[in-house]
Amino acid sequence: MANVSFNRKRAKLKQVLGIRARLALLAVILVAPLMLERIRSLEDTRRSQIAQAAAEFNIVARHSADAQREVSSSVETILNSEAFIRASAGESLAETGAGTSARAAKARLRRRSMARNLAHIASGATGFSSAC
Secondary structure: OOOOOOOOOOOOHHHHOOHHHHHHHHHHHHHHHHHHHHHHHHHHHHHHHHHHHHHHHHHHHHHHHHHHHHHHHHHHHHHHHHHHHHHHHHHHHHHHOOOHHHHHHHHHHHHHHHHHHOHHHHHOOOOOOOOO
């Protein structure tokens, strides 16, 4: 058999890179894990801040919904009271027999103004600001 040699000429690190390049490579090898750890900790901090902001937003949204519900309930109570008062006043006028045409005119006027004034409730607009 022929004498086969697998001995190749290998380029040595000293020949390819100078001292400055080797020192720069050593610095990159030493600093890279520290940089990656810093990036990971920044991502964890950001993730926790996002979770905290989402929880705070959820609390504010619930508080706003409760406040709107309370205002809506108050308005409904006031309207029911007003309707009851007017109905009882109308019954007393009907019992006396006075003011039937005036009462009908007032009722028409009230219905027209309510349709105009309460249109925002039917459309779903609240008119409330979200600032607390």
